[in-house]
Each structure stands twice: as structure tokens, then as C-alpha cells.
Amino acid sequence: MEQRLANTWRMTINEKKFIETSLLSDIRVDGRRPFDYRRLTINFGREDGSSEVQLGQTHVMGVVTSQLVQPYRDRPNEGTLSIYTELSPMADPSFEAGRPGESAVELGRIIDRGLRESWAVDTESLCVVAGKVVWSIRIDIHILDNGGNLVDAANIAALAALSTFRRPECTLGGEDGQEVIIHPPEVREPVPLIIHHLPVAVTFGFIGKENTVVIDPTHFEEAVMGGSMTATLNTNEDVCAIQKAGGVGVLPSVIMQCLRIASVKAGDITSKIKNAVESFNTERSLRKIKRHTSSDVVDVSETARKVDIELSTNHMDRLNLLSEDRRVAQRNDMKVDCQIIQGISKRKSDAKSFSGGPSSWDPYSKGVDSDALRASFASRAVIAPMKKLQDTKVDQPINKELKQPITENNSYVPPIEPIEVTNAKLQTNGEKTLIDAIKPKHRRRKASSQK
């Protein structure tokens, strides 16, 4: 496929002949066999819904964002999915900044057909208020380096980004129940998209007079090939989309053969994507747990694990909850699978409400309830103010009690010191408090390990 602009790199006749001749002996320029894919690496960004894919030299980035919009008139109870491709000029000298050229549009439409028409993403679940408000999912694909076969790489980037994307949860509220309230991620866990299947694109190139078929053509092979075909398939042996936009003619038997090969390759790629997504989700849930305990000196989960579960105090259950989180982190499901018997649901929501981390936690906000405060304070090991707490009754709401010591004690004692200082004090205090629930010797062990 020749480029049209004067400043593009043109293939020399020698290079062309070399590629064609070596293909006659089943060798490709980069050493691959005709039906081998290049090395595929899928990385994710820190946020949900951003992916980076490298297929050999081709480097593509995909980002998914969501927005509430009005639905189309003819589809009032379905969300929308739109794909935008940007062929950055840094990727290839023939790409121009600004308006997308033909190849950018074609790329976007191939991926669009594969995802939208094959019902890969469940758009009906994106509906909030039928006919009025739906979620609009926007996939932005940036081509960073054109090493050939942009379609496959961009498709994988889109699929990976969609698989890790989470949209904020929203509920209907307000006076008339028609107002849509979007909950920030700190309040409610964002919801992943429902993806029925992963349509993977596999591109074939037809090179030379005998129309030798190669998979995953590189930039050089693309300049030489007489035609190309992109088949989008999923692992259920369904053909989701095919794009053979002209070019050299091939026999229908060759096409069917290509489709069979493509379904094998699609299976490989799908498993690679799924593995990458799973490890990202694992890492994500681990990260969420760490944020809980990051500012605490006391490694709460460790404490809780060793603590006896039968001790029936709120605080204890909270710590157990956190340790459960750790264990559960291995599973993709972020909802803490609480095995604690007593009063689970309320505490579960409290624990989850802290998943935002210290930056969003305000100890003075009235909205926080006593249970949450008790647990977090204990886990934060701010012992100095707790000292005073021990003199008061346990069942009084802690809000007021804690507020006094903190305001008086302006110097917010750095967490490390109090533990060592007050461990002894904890033991001397005769009155039973929440702190006693934690066996002191574990704290000491933790303090020493923290050093």
C-alpha cells in the first residue's frame, strides 16, 4: 500500500525483491515464520482503563473514559461506545497532525465494528435512566510508534483498557428520584464494564505474485504487500468482523484457511490479555489495601491475623476485616468477602469507605461514625491521645473524646514513637479498652520490624 505524500519513505526495489524472495523460502526479514506473531507486551497505567501495548516495534496506547450523556433517539435504553484514533506524527513521518487521515478513520472503524456490532461490551447495562441519561464510553487510541500492523495492536490496547476500566457508580436520588448522583471512587467502589467476549483482530498480508500469506506484517512488509485482510474473531469460534478493503484478489479457500489460523491466534492473544488484566486487578486490590495501612506504623493486617477472631469487639472485627482484605486481595473481587459473623454489613461499608486512603479521610468530619473512628484510630496507633481515652468509658462515642486530646495536643506525635512509649502504658492500664484487644507483644514485634 503506497503512501501518497511526498515526504514519505519509499521502498527501494532491492528491498522489495528481497522480502518477496525470502518469503518464497518461508523466511521473513525479522526471522519469523509466516504465521508467527511478534512479541506482545501489555502494560497498564496507574489508573483504571489505560493500557499500553507493544507488538514488536509497534507501540500503541489506549485510554477509556466515561461520561453521562443523552442516548440516541433510536436506542433509548443503551449506552454508547465510541472510538477515536489519533495517529500521532511522531509515530510515522507520513502521519499528519490534525484531521485524521484515511488510515486513521479505517483503523477506528475496524475496531469499532469489532467491538460494537458484535456486542462485546454490554451497552444495556450502561443505561441509567432510559431515554434520558446513559453512560457514554469513549476509547481513545494513540499510536505512538508505527512498526506495522496498527490494527491488531490498537485492538488489543482497546480490549485491555476496556477490561480494566471502571466507571463510577451512580444511583438515582434527589427529591423525585430522577436525579443522578455520581459517587466518587472514595465513596463507592467503581464498577467494571460488562464484557461478553473479547474480539481479537488478526491481520494478514498478501505479498508477492503467489500471494504468500503472512500474519502480523511489519512496516516494511506493509509497504510491499499487495493486499491485507483483518479478521476479528473471538474464542467462541465467532467471526466478529472482517475487513478486506480491496487490494489483490484471493481465492475464497485461502480466506477460509486464514480464518482458521486467525481463530487459533485469537485464542493465544485472548489468554495473554486475560492474564495481563488479572495481574493488574490483583495489583490494584493489593494497592488498595496498602493505602489503608500505609500511614500506619502498625501493620494492621499482620496484627489482626494473629489476633484471636473470637474476641468480640468492634475494633477486632475491623482489624479482621482488613486482614481478610489482604487475603482476599488475591481474588479479583474487591468486595470484602467477610467471614466475620457479627454485624458484618455495617462495618463492611465503613471499611470500604476508607478505601480512599488517608488523603480523603478527615478525622474531624461529623460524617464519620464511632466504629470507623475507633478502628482507624487504633490502627493508626496514635497512642498519645488514646492514653487519655483509656480513662473514660469505652462505650461513649469516641468522637468527642478524641477531639479533645487532639486539639490539646497540638503536636501531632509521629506514629512511630507512641508505640514504643505507650506499650508499657497500655499494659499498666487496668481498664479494658479496645487497645487491649490487640496483644501488645505483636505491636512490639511490629515496631521493631518497622525500624
Add this chain to the structure above:
Amino acid sequence: MEFVSPEGLRLDGRRPMEMRQLRAEIGIVSKADGSASFEMGNTKVIAAVYGPREVQNRSQQLNDQALVRCEYTMANFSTGDRRRKPKGDRRSTEISLVIRQTMEACIMTHLMPRSQIDIFVQVLQADGGTRSACINAATLALADAGIPMSDIVTSCSAGYLNSTPLLDLNYVEDSAGGPDVTVGILPKSTKVTLLQMDSKLPMDIFETVMQLATEGCKAVANYIHEVLLEKTKQLDKHRGV
């Protein structure tokens, strides 16, 4: 919704394997080097070819072959609702690219280096299968312009609704959300040059539908050959042979 009745009739009374009525006319745009209009049922399309002529944009000139450009537009009045943007939207850009690459497969571009061939296709009435009608019209227009081609390209679409493969979908059947397979072949060798498919289909059913579309393309090819033969006989008569 039922697209194939129990008796085996479709919404417009056709059988599943039946194509719509074809009508073609050559030489309708007098200013163009070659032109044709092609009708498939209610879908009506006009194609005009200018070339080979001098390349307008010197930077795009190819020294060893002709430059083929194609522009696909839909008239504002072609669909039920008035269209806001007849060209420049993504679908039109993609179809222009597709038609250009399909015609490039059959035009002997190496015979006309440093020149330009423009194909303009305009949809006057859209009732499904516009892509196929455009390719068929472009083939006729290129033949009318006398541009050397290795073979003609014919195209037809097919779908799969109510568990039946259907040939030549119209707009209602197309927008039903079922699969739509558009095939373009070079009739002499029955090689497939254009193949586009959307929606989901199991592989074995896809093969059946593709074969059905290929048969439709062969039928269109027969009709186009007839039309071209007719036109040539007329030209002969005017020459006074």
C-alpha cells in the same frame, strides 16, 4: 421481528436467494470521461470517472503508475431523514477508501504513469447495499471511460436473519442488527477482492453466507457484461459498421 415468513418470503416478497432488480445505464454524465448509474432495487447510485488526466497535486504524483482517487458521497435526500454531512464523516471516508482500493485491484495503473484517475460516486437513493451498488457503478463508469482494466469488479451483499442466509439485503434487513457480508469479486478468476463483515457469525455459517454473496456477485457480473455488450453494439452502429 420476522424477516422471513414461514412460506419463505421476505419483507419485500423476495425469496431468500433472490436478488433485487438490477438496472444500469451508461453515459449519463455528459461532462465526465465515463459515467454510469446503477440501481439495485431502490438503491440508486451514479458514478463518474475523470481520467486519465494530469495529476492536480504534484506532490502526490506517482512516477510508475496512475494515482486513483475516489470520493463517496451520499446526497442529502438519499435517506429517509435529511443527512447533515454528505461527506467527510467517518463512514464516507472509509467507504471512499474501500472503493478506491477495490478498483485499484483491477485497473492497470502501470499503463498510465504520472496521471490521475478520479472516481466520484454519489448515492441518490439509499436502501441498503450502497457499497455494492457504488462498486458496480464505478466498474461500469471505468469501462465507459475506456480505462484499461484486467477484470471487472462486481459486488453484492448478503446477510443472515432468522437462521436463513439472505441475498442482497435492503435497508430494513440491514438495520436489523444481523450480520452483513459485502463481497466484491473479480469474476474471471472468482477471486475475492473486497470482503467486509460486521456483527457476529459462527465460522461455518460465515462460509455459507460468503458463498451466497459470491453467487450474487456472479449474477451481477453477468448483467454488467450484458450491459457493456449492449453499449458496445450501439457504439458500433454509430460508427456505421
